[in-house]
Amino acid sequence: MRAIITFHSIDTEDRVLSYPPVLFEMLLGALESCKLPVCSLDTLLDGKTEHGVALTFDDGMQSVFRYALPAIRDHKVPAHLFLTTGAVGGDNHWPTQPGDAPCYRMLNWDEVEALHEAGILVESHTHTHPDLRQLSRTQVQEECEMADAIIEQHLGRRPRYFAYPYGYISETAKSVSIQRYAGSVTTKLHYLDNNDENGLLPRLDSYYLKSPWLIQNLDSVLAQLYLGIRGFMRSVRGSQ
Numbered sequence: 001m002r003a004i005i006t007f008h009s010i011d012t013e014d015r016v017l018s019y020p021p022v023l024f025e026m027l028l029g030a031l032e033s034c035k036l037p038v039c040s041l042d043t044l045l046d047g048k049t050e051h052g053v054a055l056t057f058d059d060g061m062q063s064v065f066r067y068a069l070p071a072i073r074d075h076k077v078p079a080h081l082f083l084t085t086g087a088v089g090g091d092n093h094w095p096t097q098p099g100d101a102p103c104y105r106m107l108n109w110d111e112v113e114a115l116h117e118a119g120i121l122v123e124s125h126t127h128t129h130p131d132l133r134q135l136s137r138t139q140v141q142e143e144c145e146m147a148d149a150i151i152e153q154h155l156g157r158r159p160r161y162f163a164y165p166y167g168y169i170s171e172t173a174k175s176v177s178i179q180r181y182a183g184s185v186t187t188k189l190h191y192l193d194n195n196d197e198n199g200l201l202p203r204l205d206s207y208y209l210k211s212p213w214l215i216q217n218l219d220s221v222l223a224q225l226y227l228g229i230r231g232f233m234r235s236v237r238g239s240q
């Protein structure tokens, strides 16, 4: 069983992109007790690893520094942060964001640097978080290059992985991402299997892992994943 889990914000607000800190801590503990290692994407995708989970945080919300970093340090696990570089130090109201989207404060560069120094791998999520389906090949390349260059300039490491903003993908965006990155993650809800293309990696959204019951029963939940995660997760969530 291999899977990439998506988080956005770790905070106590009950919002669609928020994951409670207490559950985050509980989830890391549950992964330890059911002996499912938390790995980097490099390890998870090396072709030899059969069991593991990678943690990914999209956008770069300030709460990742405040709430996720202490738990990640305590559990000594790797994680990846897909950073929207143009939003650093501001909020998540980038140009394509729907006006009614909840407002989140984003990391500043000091906090991004602290995450990097703690071993969190800072990856690419474009500069302005556009809908890539609307962009030409040159524009997609410019979005990626600007983000990668800014990250490299601040941290001395060029991103190896990419997350498609909103999970919106075009053939052009996919082809650019395959050229530039070791792998690109989507919002397709699935665990990993051997047929996945590295340019279109599925993930499990933590939105479906918000139930304490589910985390406490992670062992049996993981077994159920093979039977069809989407229906199972939705049915569990609906029954809570």
Ligand SMILES: [Zn+2]
Residues within 6 Å of the ligand: 058, 059, 125, 129, 164, 165, 166
């Ligand atoms: Zn995003």
